Amino acid sequence: MIRQILHVDMDAFYVSVEELLDPSLTGKAVIVGGDPEGRGVVASASYEARKFGVRSAMPLQQAKRRCPHAVFIRGHYAKYSEWSSKIHHIFSRFTPLVEMVSVDEAYLDLTGCNLLHGPALRAADTLIRTIKQETGLRCSVGASTSHVVSKIASDLAKPHGLMCVFPACEAxxxxxxxxxxxxxxxxxxxxxxxxxxxxxxxxxxxxxxxxxxxxxxxxxxxxxxxxFGQDIEAYAWHDSARSLSHETTFPSDVADLEIIQQALSHLSQRLAYRLRDHGVKAQTIGLKLRYANFQTVSRERAVPQPTCLDYEIFQAAFDLFRATYDRRQKVRLLGVRASHFTSQPRQADLFEAEREQKMGRALYTADQLRSRFGFDAVRLARSLDKGREPSS
DNA sequence: TCTGGGGTCCTAGGACCC
DNA sequence: TCTGGGGTCCTAGGACCC
CATH class of the missing domain: 1.10.150.20 (5' to 3' exonuclease, C-terminal subdomain)
Structure with missing residues (x-):
């Protein structure tokens, strides 16, 4: 049987969702990424903005110079996930074999679905129309017998196009x-x-x-x-994450240890929260440190016991920081990473077990509040900003 | 020009074990 | 005294993707 693989790629996804949220943006030069004076990069640019040479991953300051009249938006990432789920749902009506590769991109395996949807070209056309009709979003589709070829085809079809490569024509x-x-x-x-x-x-x-x-x-x-357009395997596909991380670039480079400690604490808390959300503990904790000159170092270490606790992750990250930091340089970015997951309960002595239980209860309560009111609704002492009231 | 944040995978050297 | 070879794990760094 001849394989039929579609690659579907949403056109300017973040910007398009922003247009749905605020129709007055339609047709304008819109750039999602953040403050144009800050140190971010372009996450998504409307086709109007692209006319001025604005591209994904371009520094925002540069985008601002190229397209000064653009509307800059920080981005509503939770909304993007919601719309991504809607699209995923539509895909699933065409085939159960859907691989979402990111929020705005997926492979659909339509092999053997001819009776249901007709030839690949027809199925792809129906898909594009259905998505447009039900969400207002536009996409581009590549169709062929393999993942690589379909991926490249959808790329060439952009924006809002369809490209089909027939069997035996791949090479x-x-x-x-x-x-x-x-x-x-x-x-x-x-x-x-x-x-x-x-x-x-x-x-x-x-x-x-x-x-x-x-x-x-x-x-x-x-x-x-x-x-030659050949795929052995569909995809290196994991249903569970191999690592989780959080990182942050400071608005300006930092040498103050207090600020560094606060940042590491905040990152550790965010990370721990997500580990608990995934129901895993990490056996390895890592630190990423980028200096003002962009030199980047990473250190990681196995922790004595698998952990998903804020304080233990912070301890590990801060230890790595102290062992690594070169005081002569300012810090541009800090990141904390967790990997080598286990869902095994850890062995703890009685004292440890009791402490962890108490800690666990407090964190459980915090997690509940966070899932209702957002992460920053609860902050543990070390990352409370000086001179600022906690939000709850 | 001045370079985000979240991931994955690969390589390479050294430690360690048999 | 001089010296194997293979396998696996750990860590650091880097390329790449969206």
Missing amino acids: AFLAPLPIRRMPGVGKVTEAKLLILGIKTIGDAQRRRREDLERQFGKFGEWLHRKA
Whole structure:
């Protein structure tokens, strides 16, 4: 049976949701990301803003220079998730085999669904219309026999388009495209490939697999296969997260230990809250530290006992910080990461068990409040900002 | 130009064990 | 005294994606 894979990509998703929330934005240059004077980057830009050269991941200050009249919006991320669920729901009506790769992107496996939805091209067309009709959102779709090809096709179809690559045409379709079009080939890899004379996907097709493998290891073998539009596996698909993290970039670089401690505490609390929400404990806690000069270091360490407790995570993160920090430099960013999850209960002596139970009760109450009123409704002592009343 | 925040995966060296 | 080889785990860093 011939595989039928659709890749669906929402057009300017965040901006489009903002337009639904506030129709007066429609047709304007809109940039979601935050304060244009701050240190953020563009998360999503309307097509009107893109006319001025504004792109995703561009520093907001630069976007402001290119498009001074744009409306800058911080972003309503909870709303984006809601709309993402609505879209997911529509996808599920076409096939049970839906892989949401991010809030605004999914693969649909329609293999064997011909009787239900007709040929892939028709099914894709119906899908685009249904989404537009039921949500007001627009999307682009790629259709082919594999994930890579459909992904690249939907990219070329943007905005609001549909591109179908018929069976046995995959390699010929890919051949003329620049190698950078291949998902997984970024700036760095592109540069390495160019040195070897691989400018297009067709160039990669003409190399011997063994040569690519010798030069690039596992990646070389991967590239050779993908260049012909072949997927072995659908996706490296995990239903549970492998790591969770929070990080923050300060509005301006910081040397004050008090502020650093507060930030680490706040990040630890957010992280712990999410670990409990996922029902897991972390065996490894990590710290990310970016200096003013953008030099970035990370440290991680296995903790004595798996944990999901605010204070223990903070302790671990702060220990790593003290062992790592170079006092001569100011800090731009701090991050805390948890990984190596276990759902196993930990062994604790009686004293520990009692303490943890008390702690657990307090945190349970805090979590309840947070899920109703938002994370910052409850703050533990260390991250209470000086001179500011806690919000509850 | 001045570089977010949340993730995943891969590589490579060293420790450690058999 | 000089010296294996393989396997796995841990940690740090980096490329990439949205």
